[in-house]
Every structure is written in C-alpha cells, then in structure tokens.
Amino acid sequence: MRDVAIIGVSQTKFGELWDTSFRDMITEAGLKAIQDSGIKGADVDAMYVGNMSAGLFVEQEHIASLIADQAGLNPLPCTRVEAACASGGLALRSGIMAVASGYHDIVISAGVEKMTDVVDPSPIVSTASDQEWEAQQGINFPSLYAMIARRHMYEYGTTREQLAMFSVVNHKNGARNPLAQFGMEITVDQVLNSSMVADPLRLLDCSPITDGAAAAILCPAEDAHKYTDSPVYVKASTQASGTIALHERKDITTIDSTVHAARKAYKMAGLTPKDIDAVEVHDCFSINGLLAIEDLGFVEKGKAGSFVEDGMTEIDAQIPVNPSGGLKSRGHPLGATGIAQAAEIVWQLRGEAGKRQVKDIEVGMTHNIGGTGGTAAVHILSN
C-alpha cells in the first residue's frame, strides 16, 4: 500500500450561488485545486467526485462524466461516489485508495452540491434517511436530530445554552473565513430566540441549504515534493456504516459509525485523540457537533455540552473544533462538505488559514457523516 499525500486543495465560495451552475461550480473548484497543487491539468490520472443527489436537485445523474467533459479530463476514469452528506469524505477516501493501490498516480477528489435550484430541498435531503421507516412517515432530519438532542439533554443534562454555544463558536470562526456562507458572529441569545425548527432545535442550530464545491489533489507521498514544498500526508482514511434508521439503535446519543471509524483511524495513524491539534466535525445540527466531540474521543460521553460551554473547542483552546466555521457557518453543500473539511485542515497545516489559524498545528482530523450516521468517514492528516 502506497502512502498518499494531498498537494493541493480548493473551495468555492459557499452560499446561494444563483449565478453559477452545477457544472461551473465543480469546474472552478477543480481548476483552483490544480493551480494550488503545482501539477498541470494533463498530469491528472483520475477523478472521484462526491455528490449526494444531483439526480433530484438538478435532474442530472452521470455527473462524473459530465464533469470530466466540462473540465476537459476525457478520457480519464471519473467516478461519482455517494453516501448522502458523507459523499465528499468517501470521494476523498476513494481517491486515496486509487493512489494507494497503484492504479492511479495523480487523482482529483472533489465534491459538489447545487441545492438552491429547487423550490423545496427538504424532501430531497430526506432521501438520506430510511425512506420507508422515516421520511415517508413524515419525519425529516431536523426532527430526527431533535429527538437525539432531547435524549442527550435527558441522559446527560446537556442544556439548551450549551447547544447554542456550539453554533456561536462556529460562527466566531466562520466570521474569519472569507469562503463561508454565513460569515458573521452570533450570540447565544440570538440562537435561543431564532425560529423554532424542531423542538429543541432552532434555526441557528441548523446548517443551511448551500451551493458549493471543493477539491483536493492527491499523489503518492514519495512524489509529493516534486509538486509542492508543503505536502500534507494522509495518516488515516477510514469509513464505517451504522443503522440508517434511528429506531434500530440501542442508544441514539451515540453515532456508532463515528465511533468505529474513529477507532480505526487512530489505530491506522498510531495516534490518540490527544495528538489531534484541530478537528473539522460534521455539525449538520448543533447536537451533532456535540456527539462528534464525544464519539471521536475528545471528551467522555455526555460531557461535550459543558466542554463547549467552557470554551474548550475555541481556536486557541484544548481542541479547536471547526476552525472553518463548520457546516453551520461555512455552509453545507452536502457532497462538497467532506472535501471542504479536508481543504480547511490542509490550509491549517500549511499555516495559510489567516485570522482563523490554529497555532502549532501538526495533526488535523476530519469527520464527515451521512444521514444520522448511516455512514461516517474519518481522515487524519499531518505535515
């Protein structure tokens, strides 16, 4: 198995990109990543693209072919991978395996979602849940995560204010990220007074509907210095599945797939949670940010609320969480999120994160999940 390096990354501005089409968005991300990497377009060997539902959002399947065409990559092998909101993480992992296997040398792993071309994206997002047991019964993602939040509050005494603090810290970081969709600071009071979405979750607990794309360029670790002075190395790339429907779980306050993927990732990298200097977690809702901090092993189960309330996840604190602003502030274009997380960690490791730079960072982690945890992908990256 060959070691793999990331030699270039990119992210488009995230937001409601009315004037940019699906195909233009992903092409922009790909070209920027190529420019960032020091390779030429002709050096690319293969592409993997994470996308949850272009079929439903823009009536287009076969998107890897479309993108290859648009980006002038023909006849290279181009493959779409999908695992709902974890599609980007899996595109990254698929690219890593393609390089590790020796099948390909220079690979683009990208992600894209165009969510604002439909009147109501909610039923589309719901196709990430178990249709027969959940979506068709009228329960959508805010409701599913609301149940998780209520149970976490009941089991562990997590407070409404602690949930709000997760969003507040995200926005504090996102206000320093020029590519974020909602780059303004917010207060706990603003979260607590925002519209109710699904009790106890309010508008400012929820990640937004977002258009955007991101890309990363991978190559064998031994070749990385040919292209860049600041390669970032893949120390672990893992993935796990969990029950897609909530009702099957023994404990809905733990995301089993995160626990499994994290355990494997630490083992693969020979590291522990204490070795991680910054982490991008999948906070599609504030409660999921808290679960991630627990399930990735940064605090004991049930302690994430007070940990966040105490400021321990801020950029200069014990474990900087979501220096990018996270899904809440940076935005959450479903298939692009996993790649955008990796881009943020790469920028952090290269010391290029500007006003949101984490000091003395040597190892970073990304955590990307699909649905309520039917899929989880974890990556550990280092200088």
Place this chain on the structure above:
Amino acid sequence: MRDVAIIGVSQTKFGELWDTSFRDMITEAGLKAIQDSGIKGADVDAMYVGNMSAGLFVEQEHIASLIADQAGLNPLPCTRVEAACASGGLALRSGIMAVASGYHDIVISAGVEKMTDVVDPSPIVSTASDQEWEAQQGINFPSLYAMIARRHMYEYGTTREQLAMFSVVNHKNGARNPLAQFGMEITVDQVLNSSMVADPLRLLDCSPITDGAAAAILCPAEDAHKYTDSPVYVKASTQASGTIALHERKDITTIDSTVHAARKAYKMAGLTPKDIDAVEVHDCFSINGLLAIEDLGFVEKGKAGSFVEDGMTEIDAQIPVNPSGGLKSRGHPLGATGIAQAAEIVWQLRGEAGKRQVKDIEVGMTHNIGGTGGTAAVHILSN
C-alpha cells in the same frame, strides 16, 4: 498492487419484480454471492454498490448505508458508486482497487436497480445524458442511439436486418438463461415488425426496463484457493470517460471511452482481442452492440453488421458475444448490469453456464457503458 480474484457471484432473476423491494433484491443477491463464494458473511470487509438512480426511482439516496443495514454488514465501509448504466462496472472496479490497495481483503461489489416503481422511467433514464444539451431539449436515449444507428448505416452500409440479427442472437442465448427477463427466441422478422421507437430502432432493438440485482465477492488472488476451487482472476480493470453529449463528438459511430478503456485493458492483461474467448457487451440498443464489437477491436470499424449477420458472434463461433442474452434478453437493471456481466463470465469460466456454455473458454471480457458512452468500464477475467 495486489492481484485480485473473484470467488463468488450471483444474480437475481431479472424482470418486473413487483413483489420484491429494492432492499430485498440487493440483499438476495449479496447473500447468494456469499453462499457461492465459500466465505462467511462475517468475513466481508467492505462493500461497493453500483446504482444509477435510486434517488429518482425509489426516492432513496444513501443506499449503501441502507443495504449495509439490511444485510447486517454494519459497521463495514459501504459505498455507492454511480456512472449511469456503467455503475455496476465501476462498483466492480472500485472493489478491485480496494482489495488491490490492501485497504480491504474481502469485498462485495454489487449492483442494483428497481426501475418499475415509477409510472414513467424514461425521464429518469434520461438523466444519464447531458440534461442541458440533450434531455431538456426533448431527446432521449432511443433518439440518441437512433441517430448513431442512422449514421452507422450511412457511413458503413449497415442494414436494418443486421441490427435485428444482434437482437436475435441475444435472444437465442437468453432463451438458455433461466435468470433472463425475456428468455424466448425471436426472429429477424419479429424485430423488423415490432413497434417503431425511434427510427430506425424498433421495440426489439431496445433493452427493457428491468428490476434486478447482482453481486460478486472479491479477495486477494493469493487467498482465493482458501475459499474456492475455481477462482477467477482479474487480468484487467479499466475505465474511461468520453463526452457525455453526442454533439461534441467528431464521430458518433465510435464510442471513444470504449476504445480507450479497451486499449488499456488489453495492455494491462498483456492480451489482444484474439485472446478473448467470450465477451459481454453493453447492448442497451442493438446498434450499441455493433459499436462495441468494433470498438473493442473484434472487427474493423464498420464491419460489425456483416460479422453479426454471418453468425460470427454466436456461442460456437469466432467470438461469442453476450452468452447471457445481453442487455436485450437478460434485461438491463441499470446499476446491476455491469456486475451481471461479470457474473456471466465467471459462470462461463467455471463451466457452469449450462445450455449456453461457451466451449474451451479461458479468458472473458465485460464491457459496460454509461449513457451514450460518457463512461466505459472494461474487465478481462480468466481462469
């Protein structure tokens, strides 16, 4: 790079499976493949599943998680890959790379499509074409392939009867395949008198709308004999992209992606077209069967019509094409087709193909394309 073997395969009955759900169909295929392979379910390390559009056909994305759950595979990494009708071929290739890389040892590569739960599958199938340049302008796949057929007839003198003969040979084989959707023989006259779909293509030139699933179990070649006495080895696994829209091509009578993928496959395997003892080609329409025979190098460009008319593609002739019955007779559940093709070649290589067995077969090939050739996947398998 580790060599990879296929140690088990399966296919459900293909057809209008009203009484079988999406999740039951793929689970059946997976379990049958496991039984065929000699492994236990607990030995499986990861799964890849090819599926074109569960989002539009059954309102369910995140299907790899759903299937993992249904099949009791949690917490294993399970990933959907999509490239329209080539999704199965890419799921096979992704599984091969996962084993080759050393990331996983025993992998299920599967494919599934449930197409009959919607009133009109045609607009869904059209999402495999370029929506903005093709589908939204009212041109669908029969029309696209009709233009290709007309041009092939004009350029090379291919006749209406020769196109019909491709379907006739397919059905002759499919009549010997108990898993085929349309397992009856047909005549040239029947093809020529069937309803017009898109001039010159008639109903019996077109592959049907099909429900079905198929699966294959992969492992490192060096371990294969632990599980089975009759492993089949992957000699080549390649993939290429071509323009997704027809209007961009210099020559619409050649599928560039097939040419590129085939060229790489022969090189990877150290073989030539003369070494192939049977091939499963992607005949979504009869014309595409003819193109495949040419673009895979079995005959010169333009000669496939007379080659088929002369009976050279029958089971006991120069190059047996589609011993399974092909997409036309076996059926074409989009994401399952690429895996079903591999299952057929494995059965042929193991001498288990019953009345449709190709004699003295040592090397077989599969050819799976998406759309009108935006993606092509080619595999060469041998004893």
